[in-house]
Amino acid sequence: MEPAEMTSLRAALAESDFAKPPRINLRGEPIPDGLTTAVVYQGHEVVTDGSKPLRGLDRVIGGS
Template identity: 45%
Template structure:
């Protein structure tokens, strides 16, 4: 739903499933690549009382699914 500020029920279900599959309690608190990626992104995910910081390179697979389930930041 572009511009509504809400996910469709199907997309919300997909996000909830991705969050559950990510298993936040089992993830490292910080997962960063050994070498800095100067044009990369760093992310902070917060869910269920857990916070995980990661970058594009070291992002655990479960968090990639979460990121993919989130709405795009593209303003177009």
């Protein structure tokens, strides 16, 4: 990553209140051809399939 991208990622993680979302954020039943994303930051892991909004963290996962 470019330094500016890394700075932006760190800011997005800090703004996301990363330690607050539940560790597992999955729909319950499998999603055919779905993706599961795990984000680890400062020793905390959050796993999501994208079916539940995660304030701030969606920005990190989506890359916007």
